[in-house]
Amino acid sequence: MALDVNVDNRDKYLSLVDNEHAANQLKMFPHVVNIFMAFLSYLVTLRVIPMLKDKFIKANLFGIDMSKTTSDKVPESLGVVSGFIFLVTMVLFIPVAFENSLLEKDAFPYDEYVKYILALLSICCMLLLGFADDVLDVPWRQKLLLPTIASLPLLMVYYVSFNTTSIIVPKPFREWLGVSLDIGIIYYVYMGMLAVFCTNAINILAGVNGLEAGQSVVIAISIAIFNLLELSGPLWKAHQFSLYFMWPYIGTSLALLKHNWYPASVFVGDTFCYFSGMTFAVVGILGRFSKTTLLFFIPQVFNFLYSFPQLMKLIPCPRHRLPKFNSRTDKMECSTTVFQYSELSVLGKIVISLFRVFRLIRWEEKNGVVVTNNFTLINLVLLYFGPMHEAKLSTVLLGIQFLCTLLAFVIRYPFASVFYDVYSVN
Numbered sequence: 266m267a268l269d270v271n272v273d274n275r276d277k278y279l280s281l282v283d284n285e286h287a288a289n290q291l292k293m294f295p296h297v298v299n300i301f302m303a304f305l306s307y308l309v310t311l312r313v314i315p316m317l318k319d320k321f322i323k324a325n326l327f328g329i330d331m332s333k334t335t336s337d338k339v340p341e342s343l344g345v346v347s348g349f350i351f352l353v354t355m356v357l358f359i360p361v362a363f364e365n366s367l368l369e370k371d372a373f374p375y376d377e378y379v380k381y382i383l384a385l386l387s388i389c390c391m392l393l394l395g396f397a398d399d400v401l402d403v404p405w406r407q408k409l410l411l412p413t414i415a416s417l418p419l420l421m422v423y424y425v426s427f428n429t430t431s432i433i434v435p436k437p438f439r440e441w442l443g444v445s446l447d448i449g450i451i452y453y454v455y456m457g458m459l460a461v462f463c464t465n466a467i468n469i470l471a472g473v474n475g476l477e478a479g480q481s482v483v484i485a486i487s488i489a490i491f492n493l494l495e496l497s498g499p500l501w502k503a504h505q506f507s508l509y510f511m512w513p514y515i516g517t518s519l520a521l522l523k524h525n526w527y528p529a530s531v532f533v534g535d536t537f538c539y540f541s542g543m544t545f546a547v548v549g550i551l552g553r554f555s556k557t558t559l560l561f562f563i564p565q566v567f568n569f570l571y572s573f574p575q576l577m578k579l580i581p582c583p584r585h586r587l588p589k590f591n592s593r594t595d596k597m598e599c600s601t602t603v604f605q606y607s608e609l610s611v612l613g614k615i616v617i618s619l620f621r622v623f624r625l626i627r628w629e630e631k632n633g634v635v636v637t638n639n640f641t642l643i644n645l646v647l648l649y650f651g652p653m654h655e656a657k658l659s660t661v662l663l664g665i666q667f668l669c670t671l672l673a674f675v676i677r678y679p680f681a682s683v684f685y686d687v688y689s690v691n
Contacts, residue, residue: 298361303516306354310520332590342399344537347517348392354513383422384547390415395539416460464542466565472587474529475659478522481541485515487561487670507552527656560673568642575640579613586639596652599638606635
């Protein structure tokens with residue numbers, strides 16, 4: 266009898282192992298298909314963009330590259346092509362994403378399905394509004410309304426699916442505040458502001474061939490790596506959801522980057538910046554790692570804070586703050602703004618003084634007239650490293666983005682573990 270029991274136990278064990286192996290294969294199948302579809306979307310985007318360039322120029326959607334000696338027309342807003350192919354890829358992926366539920370004959374996960382569809386709706390809305398901005402040239406202050414409108418479906422699905430508004434309190438403060446703190450509607454305000462920030466931050470850090478698409482690809486790869494690291498954690502479904510969006514996004518954006526890299530044959534337009542920002546906001550909020558998402562935007566956060574005095578008109582802000590192209594040396598140089606120091610407000614003078622103390626600006630004053638560089642990260646890099654070729658400038662800026670990604674992972678893992686539990690940071 267003992268032998269029979271052992272044999273029976275062995276058969277049960279082997280059966281469990283086989284079932285677990287089959288389950289793992291089912292979980293891996295959607296990822297394999299998703300990556301394959303992302304590769305196809307890369308190839309399609311790569312081929313379609315050259316086919317549509319002339320049509321965009323005929324529709325008066327073009328610009329002149331001010332950083333070149335030529336005045337050739339460069340088609341604008343080609344980000345709508347990569348965005349459209351991304352959406353088509355994600356729609357075609359729907360049957361694969363929910364195949365496990367159908368094969369296992371479980372109740373269909375309508376909540377997950379609604380989350381997926383409304384995520385696509387938010388991205389689609391932002392793509393449409395971004396393209397409208399490229400066509401109509403909406404003033405930048407009104408642009409803040411566009412991602413706010415597009416994020417409403419996103420916030421609604423978060424309310425229905427999670428409605429979690431508690432934050433984990435760092436260990437040193439738990440004696441007074443407890444382990445968690447419910448901040449209620451403030452959390453929704455934060456998520457709405459995250460969507461607004463993500464969509465505009467990439468647009469502000471722009472103006473050099475390959476920079477918008479390049480920084481977006483680095484951020485997307487960073488998020489994908491983070492999702493892969495977290496797939497074994499308790500929120501693996503949320504990170505799986507994020508990966509479903511990231512691989513096709515990376516595929517279409519890499520193809521766009523190839524055409525947008527120096528010398529750019531197309532411009533991505535505000536359409537791509539808004540589409541990218543909303544995609545990152547969607548995966549960050551619905552993937553429940555919104556704070557970590559913000560860590561991957563360190564250069565964009567710095568650039569926004571650095572640009573804020575000019576954006577708020579505390580310091581005179583010219584229409585274009587792009588670096589200046591020197592046709593004689595074929596290099597990019599700092600662009601400048603000129604103003605009367607006496608005409609600045611008290612707050613403007615305080616900002617200027619702080620920037621001078623921290624050596625964030627180059628200051629030239631004569632007879633009360635001040636000449637200083639425009640407040641952007643691009644100009645700051647040129648200020649410290651000197652004039653450089655546009656392709657090199659893009660490479661340096663993307664290198665900064667990569668180094669900040671490494672810093673983000675250091676903050677997220679070894680540093681955060683000092684203040685939080687292992688899985689409490691999102």
